[in-house]
Amino acid sequence: MEHRDRWHLVQDSILAALVAAIGLAEVWVPFESVQGTGSPVVSSTLILLCAALLALRRTWPILLVGIPLVWVSAFVATGGDAQVLFFGGFLPLALALYSGARHGDLRTSVVVCGSVFASVLLADFFVPELQGPSEVLFHWGALLTVFLVGIGLRTSEHRAVDAALRAAAAEAVAQQAALRAVAEERARIARELHDILGHSMSVMVIQAGAAAQVLDDDPEEARRALEAIRRTGIDSLAEVRRVVSLLREDERVGLAPQPGIARIPELIAQARSDGLDATYTVDEGVGDLSAGMQLAVYRVVQEALTNVRRHARATAVRVAIARRDDDVQVTVTDDGAPDVAAPVRVGQGLLGMRERVALYGGTVESGPAPVGWRVHAVLPAGASS
Structure with missing residues (x-):
């Protein structure tokens, strides 16, 4: 028992x-x-x-x-x-x-x-x-009342149990979706960093070959090539330290460089072609960020603009990238409101942003703004070195 x-x-x-x-x-x-x-x-x-x-x-x-x-x-x-x-x-x-x-x-x-x-x-x-009439009315009225109370409590309990089961099932589905989104984003980060490192190694090989050719005739040019190799190696080692904990399946990947801040205007142009009044401002000094850091900024802007187009009733969006002494701040604001009919996809996108930015020690916040919706990411400037 x-x-x-x-x-x-x-x-x-x-x-x-x-x-x-x-x-x-x-x-x-x-x-x-x-x-x-x-x-x-x-x-x-x-x-x-x-x-x-x-x-x-x-x-x-x-x-x-x-x-x-x-x-x-x-x-x-x-x-x-x-x-x-x-x-x-x-x-x-x-x-x-x-x-x-x-x-x-x-x-x-x-x-x-x-x-x-x-x-x-x-x-x-x-x-x-x-x-007697009064006795019949009493005992049948009382019995029917007791019966209805029992049936009512039984029905309420079954409804509560069913609701709890549905809530547990929905929570399990949401957790699985969140874990799947995180796993997919980590795999995507690993592939992109693989591309970055492959491209960096190619640059280093080319620079080393150039330095060997001019070493006797132009020592100064050889010195600049070696300095470029050193900077590229430092950036590549920094990316290796960040990606070492990520798991990924072996895939055949190319060595083409991944998009960076220089390609964000393409995202803005695409948003305008979709009917949004999109504006973009960027501070000087963001171009010296590492390739991985620039890719993180690019993906944050890309995902935020995707969410604006898919899940918000917005007519205008503003993208701002600000470089401070200690950090880089990415802010995307729109004048719409989130579409409550599709919360899961928005949540997965935000999870992906957080996972990517967290790789560099940064944070992402998303929520209502005075007018519309705001996504704000902060990445430590030290992560670029």
């Missing part, structure tokens, strides 16, 4: 003991609610039997069928000459009806509730005390 079932058995046993105690008190005190001239001993036996069945109302709910049967059998066997009890008779019937409506599977509920209703209807024909 599971822990929950044991706890239910303890709770129901306490309830059954209370019902038995108040039922026996009703018979032997006696209470004014006692009707009929039946035997107190028989009534007490029936009360204890029903209490035992109530103790199992959630562990084996089908046994609740015995409660209405024992009382109706007693009335029928005595020709209606039996005690009619409220606490010792009607209360166990009502609890059996509630338990049948509230707990158990559909088949059990139908059997238990059907037996209670059928038994009370049968008792109405054999027990004179139950045949």
Whole structure:
């Protein structure tokens, strides 16, 4: 037996003991609610039997069928000459009806509730005390109320469970989508950095060859070539340190340089061709950023403009790249509002931006602006060296 079932058995046993105690008190005190001239001993036996069945109302709910049967059998066997009890008779019937409506599977509920209703209807024909109009109105009104309360709570619980399951499933799907977006972005970063490093190595080989050719005739030109090799090597080593933790599948990739800040005007032109009033400002000094850093800035602008076109009702967008002493700031603002009908794709894009910028120790913020929407990325300037 599971822990929950044991706890239910303890709770129901306490309830059954209370019902038995108040039922026996009703018979032997006696209470004014006692009707009929039946035997107190028989009534007490029936009360204890029903209490035992109530103790199992959630562990084996089908046994609740015995409660209405024992009382109706007693009335029928005595020709209606039996005690009619409220606490010792009607209360166990009502609890059996509630338990049948509230707990158990559909088949059990139908059997238990059907037996209670059928038994009370049968008792109405054999027990004179139950045949008065006010008595019929009372016990049928009370039983129907108990039945509806049990059904209502059962329905509410099922709806709550279904909602919780749907929420858990939706959360699992969202987490999987987020993890997939991060994995795809990391793989993309790895491929692009591979291209950058391949291009850098090609430049270094060319510069080294040029230096070897002019070493004797033009030492100064050879010195400049060697300096270019040194700078390219420093940048390449910095990119290697950032990408070493990324996993990727082996692929055949080219050695063409990846886009940088110089190609952002192409993104602006594309946004204008899509009908946006796009403006672009850039500070001097961003051109000396490393290729990987420039690629990160380019991808942030690219993803932000993509989100504006796909998910915002905007007419104008502004892109600004500012170079400070300690950092580079990328800000993309528009005059629209995010499209709530497609939150998942926007969220994946933002995850990709954050993953890429975090590679350089930076941060990305996205949220409402005084007018429209704003994406703001900050990358440490030291990451370029």
